[in-house]
Amino acid sequence: MARSTTSFGLQATPKHPVSLTVNGDEHDLLIEPRKTLLAVLRDTIGLTGTKEGCSTGDCGACTVIVDGKAVTSCMVLGVTASGKEITTIEGLASDGELHPIQQAFIDTGGYQCGFCTPGFIMASKALVDENPDRTEEEFRHALGGNICRCTGYTKILEAVLQAAEEIRTIS
Amino acid sequence: MSEYSVVGQKLPRVDAVEKVTGAAQYGADVHPAGMLYGKIVRSKHAHANILSIDTSEAEKLPGVRAIITQDDVPSGRRVFATDKVLYLGEPLAAVAATDPDIAEEAAELIKIEYEVLPVVQDVIESIKSSAPRLHGDATKDGPNRRDISAKIKKLADQVDSNSDEIRKLETELEKHTDEVYYNISAESHTEAGDVEKGFAESDVVVEDTYFIPRVHQTYMEPHVSVASADSSGKITVWASTQGPFAIRSGIAGTLGIPLTQINVIGTTMGGGFGGRFGVIITHVPAVLLSQKSGRPVRVQMTREEEFLDGRPAPGCVIKLKTGATKDGHILARQALAFWDSGSVSGASIGSTIRVRGVYKIPNIKVDAYGVHTNKSGTAAYRAPGAPQAIFAGESQLDDIAEQIGMDPVKFRLMNMREEGDAVPAGGSEPKVGYKETLEAVADAAGWWDREADENQGWGVAVGDWTNGCGPGGVYVSVHEDGSARIFHGSMDITGTDTAITQIIAEILTIPYENVTIRRGDTDSAPYSTGSGGSVVTFTMGNTAKLAAEDARRRILELASERLNTNEDNLELRDGAVHVITADPPKSISLGELAAYSLSTTGGPIVGKGSFARQPSTPALAAQIAKVEVDPDTGRTRVLKLVASQDVGFAINPMAVEGQIEGGTVQGYAWAMMEEMQYGENGNINPGFVDYRVPTSADLPTVESVIVEVPAPNGPYGAKGVGEPPITPTLATMANAVNDAIGVRITELPIKPEKIVDALKNNGHEA
Numbered sequence: 053m054a055r056s057t058t059s060f061g062l063q064a065t066p067k068h069p070v071s072l073t074v075n076g077d078e079h080d081l082l083i084e085p086r087k088t089l090l091a092v093l094r095d096t097i098g099l100t101g102t103k104e105g106c107s108t109g110d111c112g113a114c115t116v117i118v119d120g121k122a123v124t125s126c127m128v129l130g131v132t133a134s135g136k137e138i139t140t141i142e143g144l145a146s147d148g149e150l151h152p153i154q155q156a157f158i159d160t161g162g163y164q165c166g167f168c169t170p171g172f173i174m175a176s177k178a179l180v181d182e183n184p185d186r187t188e189e190e191f192r193h194a195l196g197g198n199i200c201r202c203t204g205y206t207k208i209l210e211a212v213l214q215a216a217e218e219i220r221t222i223s
Numbered sequence: 224m225s226e227y228s229v230v231g232q233k234l235p236r237v238d239a240v241e242k243v244t245g246a247a248q249y250g251a252d253v254h255p256a257g258m259l260y261g262k263i264v265r266s267k268h269a270h271a272n273i274l275s276i277d278t279s280e281a282e283k284l285p286g287v288r289a290i291i292t293q294d295d296v297p298s299g300r301r302v303f304a305t306d307k308v309l310y311l312g313e314p315l316a317a318v319a320a321t322d323p324d325i326a327e328e329a330a331e332l333i334k335i336e337y338e339v340l341p342v343v344q345d346v347i348e349s350i351k352s353s354a355p356r357l358h359g360d361a362t363k364d365g366p367n368r369r370d371i372s373a374k375i376k377k378l379a380d381q382v383d384s385n386s387d388e389i390r391k392l393e394t395e396l397e398k399h400t401d402e403v404y405y406n407i408s409a410e411s412h413t414e415a416g417d418v419e420k421g422f423a424e425s426d427v428v429v430e431d432t433y434f435i436p437r438v439h440q441t442y443m444e445p446h447v448s449v450a451s452a453d454s455s456g457k458i459t460v461w462a463s464t465q466g467p468f469a470i471r472s473g474i475a476g477t478l479g480i481p482l483t484q485i486n487v488i489g490t491t492m493g494g495g496f497g498g499r500f501g502v503i504i505t506h507v508p509a510v511l512l513s514q515k516s517g518r519p520v521r522v523q524m525t526r527e528e529e530f531l532d533g534r535p536a537p538g539c540v541i542k543l544k545t546g547a548t549k550d551g552h553i554l555a556r557q558a559l560a561f562w563d564s565g566s567v568s569g570a571s572i573g574s575t576i577r578v579r580g581v582y583k584i585p586n587i588k589v590d591a592y593g594v595h596t597n598k599s600g601t602a603a604y605r606a607p608g609a610p611q612a613i614f615a616g617e618s619q620l621d622d623i624a625e626q627i628g629m630d631p632v633k634f635r636l637m638n639m640r641e642e643g644d645a646v647p648a649g650g651s652e653p654k655v656g657y658k659e660t661l662e663a664v665a666d667a668a669g670w671w672d673r674e675a676d677e678n679q680g681w682g683v684a685v686g687d688w689t690n691g692c693g694p695g696g697v698y699v700s701v702h703e704d705g706s707a708r709i710f711h712g713s714m715d716i717t718g719t720d721t722a723i724t725q726i727i728a729e730i731l732t733i734p735y736e737n738v739t740i741r742r743g744d745t746d747s748a749p750y751s752t753g754s755g756g757s758v759v760t761f762t763m764g765n766t767a768k769l770a771a772e773d774a775r776r777r778i779l780e781l782a783s784e785r786l787n788t789n790e791d792n793l794e795l796r797d798g799a800v801h802v803i804t805a806d807p808p809k810s811i812s813l814g815e816l817a818a819y820s821l822s823t824t825g826g827p828i829v830g831k832g833s834f835a836r837q838p839s840t841p842a843l844a845a846q847i848a849k850v851e852v853d854p855d856t857g858r859t860r861v862l863k864l865v866a867s868q869d870v871g872f873a874i875n876p877m878a879v880e881g882q883i884e885g886g887t888v889q890g891y892a893w894a895m896m897e898e899m900q901y902g903e904n905g906n907i908n909p910g911f912v913d914y915r916v917p918t919s920a921d922l923p924t925v926e927s928v929i930v931e932v933p934a935p936n937g938p939y940g941a942k943g944v945g946e947p948p949i950t951p952t953l954a955t956m957a958n959a960v961n962d963a964i965g966v967r968i969t970e971l972p973i974k975p976e977k978i979v980d981a982l983k984n985n986g987h988e989a
């Protein structure tokens with residue numbers, strides 16, 4: 053009962069060397085095999101922008117981008133991410149400029165408490181990078197793995213559509 | 224055009240950048256050096272005697288630094304169960320260790336011996352004499368017994384206690400032994416007029432029983448706190464809470480520690496919706512573990528623990544009866560409600576009176592009981608109690624409208640109270656935009672020329688709620704660069720910091736960007752009420768106004784000194800004080816005045832606002848849904864969802880729309896999908912796979928319509944916004960489904976299987 057938020061219930065075992073590239077920085081770490089990527093990002097590296105809402109892969113709050121794909125980092129063991137390129141919410145803005153998706157969430161009021169927001173922004177980024185031409189209906193379904201309890205999704209969708217539009221016009 | 228330049232504008236929120244970059248610090252992001260990880264040991268049974276708790280194995284696990292049970296609570300106040308547990312997941316002990324996985328392993332190693340007892344989860348079963356008792360007999364009389372006993376008491380003053388009349392009544396009382404209710408935690412009774420007479424005069428009387436499930440607020444950030452007790456005894460708690468000051472007094476009271484020895488730092492809150500005021504859920508265990516280990520300790524719940532030991536919204540069963548004339552006048556309404564308050568008292572039973580809605584109902588009677596079951600206790604959830612009562616009330620209104628052949632919107636409009644009308648069992652009606660709000664949603668949704676294909680239907684409902692009000696304090700300082708800084712102690716809840724900032728910028732006539740806001744902890748900030756009950760904009764908005772006006776007084780005083788003219792000749796405009804009559808124009812900027820103030824006898828520009836109470840004004844939410852039901856699968860698709868609300872005045876329309884949209888979707892979810900389910904041994908769906916909350920894939924865009932009928936005491940006329948939008952949606956959905964397929968569902972949530980079953984009973988062949 054009350055399964056751990058950070059492990060898969062595995063027993064403590066010797067730590068393994070792991071190299072991760074997170075937001076462009078290389079980290080050589082020694083981590084227990086039972087630690088999730090989420091736990092590594094938050095507890096070991098100290099990047100707490102990625103959130104933990106369920107630990108069971110069902111809410112999307114922990115979404116990060118691993119080698120270009122959005123993944124729920126609570127469902128990935130840290131050791132299996134070795135050698136991969138990871139982008140978290142902290143790595144999205146560049147040179148003090150917010151990413152268009154971040155700006156769109158601000159402009160439309162696409163967040164309230166903000167707890168789901170890092171996950172939504174990362175999930176949206178992966179979707180928009182992959183194909184910014186989705187319709188609202190398609191985005192609604194594609195974002196179905198992320199839960200927001202505050203907004204009712206209307207303004208989140210506005211944000212994603214605004215960002216997709218902007219990215220379409222720049223590219 | 225608005226007469227204001229900053230309030231009433233859709234401005235980005237003050238916390239925008241930190242929220243979209245991951246910089247905002249939520250509870251679990253706090254990590255003081257040397258921090259340990261706490262884990263609560265929970266009951267594995269829903270009802271059991273505790274025979275023993277053995278911590279010896281856990282103590283031996285390397286990395287374990289502290290283990291606590293009720294023996295470690297010096298005040299004796301119940302934090303952990305000792306002799307008996309009343310629900311699955313009830314806390315029995317807690318562990319702190321150097322790693323979260325070690326803490327969890329240690330928790331598993333604590334051996335607890337139980338003697339399992341019979342369980343009761345259903346309120347209707349729990350009130351019977353055959354039910355297991357949670358807290359002794361705890362009996363109360365039902366409505367008939369109460370009425371008869373009252374009659375006997377009245378008569379006893381007039382006649383001999385052996386009189387025939389009294390004996391007849393006593394025999395009558397005997398007949399109602401089934402109305403001795405057990406496991407009752409609380410009761411509430413309200414009456415106005417004479418319902419029996421009202422029903423007798425009615426042409427149509429409808430009666431039904433409504434079942435509303437227990438649902439979880441499911442704020443996305445689970446409960447968390449970090450506590451640090453230093454060697455002097457000073458305790459610092461980083462708490463994700465709606466009310467840091469309430470947590471401070473709660474910890475002090477529970478542990479018998481002086482208030483001033485506790486500092487609560489409210490962290491950014493990942494949603495609350497009323498469910499984030501609890502003191503012993505994580506805060507007290509974290510403090511006790513820190514005291515025992517001498518290290519900072521974080522106690523963070525998992526989502527599963529949230530479902531087992533959070534404080535969700537109570538479910539209830541409401542028997543409701545309504546009578547009306549055939550030309551559409553509601554004459555009487557009577558309710559008997561049983562609220563599932565779980566193992567402790569506290570369900571919002573008083574909200575049952577909300578079955579009266581915003582209608583002129585001359586005769587009303589409400590009897591409500593809180594009933595114990597083997598579940599965790601309950602707490603507020605967005606307009607606590609109102610969605611449940613309004614679901615029953617507004618569902619039944621549609622049934623009456625149908626029976627007398629009247630349009631549901633017209634029927635409601637015709638019965639709505641107007642300014643000055645008596646409120647059944649409660650005062651008289653202020654000016655509220657009841658009709659305006661309902662008309663606005665009807666117009667926006669296209670109600671008057673609505674069309675529906677086969678299996679499509681439209682539903683309407685309204686819900687009312689009045690915001691709370693509480694004490695608050697705000698300081699505002701004006702600096703030499705002309706900027707202003709706000710200091711206060713209330714938690715931001717969905718943009719309230721932004722509203723406060725807008726109000727101060729408006730009054731000081733400076734750009735919104737030049738005003739910043741900072742929250743203090745309970746050691747530094749002025750007292751502030753909790754951020755719940757839609758109080759913040761009303762309370763803190765008024766407080767902010769007072770502070771800004773106080774600052775403006777000092778500004779004009781300084782300007783009058785500096786410009787050598789009477790204050791009557793001065794005007795604060797565009798961030799400067801102008802001499803009204805001067806030609807050529809003469810003015811001095813706020814920055815210059817702030818610089819000048821530093822060398823004056825009166826000193827810097829500091830405005831103070833402090834406020835506690837003003838009567839608040841009800842708000843109305845009105846909603847219309849269009850749905851399509853697949854009669855074969857029972858699936859309901861929402862085609863349109865329109866929500867209007869009388870908000871008094873929208874200080875930030877973007878934030879207000881967000882509240883309306885979010886609250887409406889929570890109401891939708893309560894109607895259609897959410898339900899905490901309980902089996903023989905407690906909650907059986909403690910996770911998002913089995914407890915489904917809506918995602919973006921479940922819904923269309925929610926269209927929000929803002930109606931502004933100002934509240935006399937609200938800042939700029941604003942009234943509470945956060946709670947009303949959840950109140951009508953449960954009934955809106957049920958009414959739409961009824962319109963689509965002619966089936967009245969009285970038991971939520973309206974899952975596909977219920978629709979299929981109901982249609983089968985009506986003769987539909989799948």
Ligand code: FES
Nearest residue numbers: 105107109112126
């Ligand atoms: S925390 Fe990973 S999906 Fe919820």
Ligand code: FES
Nearest residue numbers: 164165200201202
């Ligand atoms: S903004 Fe609060 S959960 Fe999405």
